[in-house]
Amino acid sequence: MKIPTFALEQFQSLWEHTVDYNLTGSGVRAYTLDGLLDDDQPTELPSLPLTYGHTNGSLPLRNAIARMYPDASSENVLVTNGSAEANFVATWGNLNAGDEIVFMIPNYMQIWGVAQAAGAVVKPFHLRPELDWQPDLNELRDVVSPRMKIIAVTNPNNPTGVAIRDETVSEIARLARESDAWLFADEVYCGAELDGHETPSFWGRYEKVVVTGGLSKAYGMPGLRLGWLVGPSDFIADAWSNSEYTTIARGILSDRIATFVLEDGLRDRVFSRNRAILNENLTIPRQWVASQSDLVSLTPPEAGGMAFVHYEPDVNSTELTTRLRQEHSVLIVPGDCFGLDRYWRLGFGSEKGYLMAGLERTAIFLAGLE
Ligand SMILES: Cc1ncc(COP(=O)(O)O)c(C=O)c1O
CATH class of the missing domain: 3.40.640.10 (Type I PLP-dependent aspartate aminotransferase-like (Major domain))
Incomplete structure (x- = not known):
């Protein structure tokens, strides 16, 4: 059985650990075990037979x-x-x-x-x-x-x-x-x-x-x-x-x-923590898009830590994201990976400062494309 390359996953596997700013995620920044477990933690974890x-x-x-x-x-x-x-x-x-x-x-x-x-x-x-x-x-x-x-x-x-x-x-x-x-x-x-x-x-x-x-x-x-x-x-x-x-x-x-x-x-506690992060963070890409509405636009997402951004410059999405990675060490996912060019997927679930810094570099890159 010959299976086609899974373009999205391969793109992330190859590059996500090589860049300064990886903005390819679609969820929220991950829990740590001690952030999740508190006094009620399942006590048998350390003695569970593996x-x-x-x-x-x-x-x-x-x-x-x-x-x-x-x-x-x-x-x-x-x-x-x-x-x-x-x-x-x-x-x-x-x-x-x-x-x-x-x-x-x-x-x-x-x-x-x-x-x-x-x-x-x-x-x-x-x-x-x-x-x-x-x-x-x-x-x-x-x-x-x-x-x-x-x-x-x-x-x-x-x-x-x-x-x-x-x-x-x-x-x-x-x-x-x-x-x-x-x-x-x-x-x-x-x-x-x-x-x-x-x-x-x-x-x-x-x-x-x-x-x-x-x-x-x-x-x-x-x-x-x-x-x-x-x-x-x-x-x-x-x-x-x-x-x-x-x-x-x-x-x-x-x-x-x-x-x-x-x-x-x-479950409710986990969802509330994640929802709070996503709602707070979403303001960042929304403002970023609004500040350069001649270049990019966005239908605000309803769920998840991802925004599908449409861009105006006449460049293929794989080429655009490859150049952004090579020239500015920022990773976003080309629309090509989802079957639709002229878009990219931006993950906004990470730390706010990290997200803002990655977007700043992306704005410089976009301005240079004109
Ligand atoms: C729609 C959808 N399904 C499935 C997956 C696979 O996720 P996981 O195996 O981590 O649950 C993803 C990952 O991005 C996804 O976006």
């Missing part, structure tokens, strides 16, 4: 995840190494050569890449800037067909940070039902909403919905590599079996910490 544990995730963790999804039980949950593994095992096990998959653009291009490797036919539908990044429903209705095996959406979306309106969520579920297709909803940014109103899940809209989630974005704990897949129990059993080929099991320490976070009311 064994494989339950390869599909411990029962307490699967129960805690299931409680976030109405009518779900532990049978509906597979714990994975990050939501990336959840997306991978779900897609890999369910697409064959010639199958059709309808895929949202711009997007995190992981499922797109796995679909290419499987030899599937990928039919895009677009979020439109003129619709404030809502989907073009006419285009979507045109591309769905009885041959469609999967519709894949990311909600809230990466890279725009915008959530699909509720009536559109229902319409997408209706279209999936009409074609008897799987509806894959990557909801890893759920809980990272800046206004504190959690985006309603696709879960429960239709029997063939499969949801991806995890602790990387809304929770600020990407280093735990803790994600999950929620779906019908037979789908989850197959995905568990597929994951025997990827990583076998989830890290036992991550499993225990995640159980602690999701079980004990810590």
Whole structure:
């Protein structure tokens, strides 16, 4: 199986540790363990045997995840190494050569890449800037067909940070039902909403919905590599079996910490901490964009620590971000990595001073492009 390069992840892997200012993140600055654990910390952590544990995730963790999804039980949950593994095992096990998959653009291009490797036919539908990044429903209705095996959406979306309106969520579920297709909803940014109103899940809209989630974005704990897949129990059993080929099991320490976070009311505390950081920080790119509105523009994100910035200069986004890295040691992600040129994704979840310094250099670079 020849799998295409995952351009976004490779771009970050290659360059993020080589620059002065890495503004490529999409979440919030990460928790430390002592920032997370306090007097109530799980006391058994230091004496926990470093064994494989339950390869599909411990029962307490699967129960805690299931409680976030109405009518779900532990049978509906597979714990994975990050939501990336959840997306991978779900897609890999369910697409064959010639199958059709309808895929949202711009997007995190992981499922797109796995679909290419499987030899599937990928039919895009677009979020439109003129619709404030809502989907073009006419285009979507045109591309769905009885041959469609999967519709894949990311909600809230990466890279725009915008959530699909509720009536559109229902319409997408209706279209999936009409074609008897799987509806894959990557909801890893759920809980990272800046206004504190959690985006309603696709879960429960239709029997063939499969949801991806995890602790990387809304929770600020990407280093735990803790994600999950929620779906019908037979789908989850197959995905568990597929994951025997990827990583076998989830890290036992991550499993225990995640159980602690999701079980004990810590979720609200974590979300509040992250929301406060993101709301405070978002003022920085908004002012930065406003101060040079002849060059850049922005639809403010609703969730996550990322802003999808449109720029005016007539330069390809990969070229622009490569020059910015080489000439000013600042890293931002080219729109090309999400399937849309003339944009870049700016991560604003880091320390404020760091973000401002990176943006100052970016402004100097942009001014020089004129
Ligand atoms: C939409 C989306 N899904 C999945 C992932 C993978 O994240 P992780 O494996 O850290 O949960 C990302 C990472 O950026 C993402 O943006």
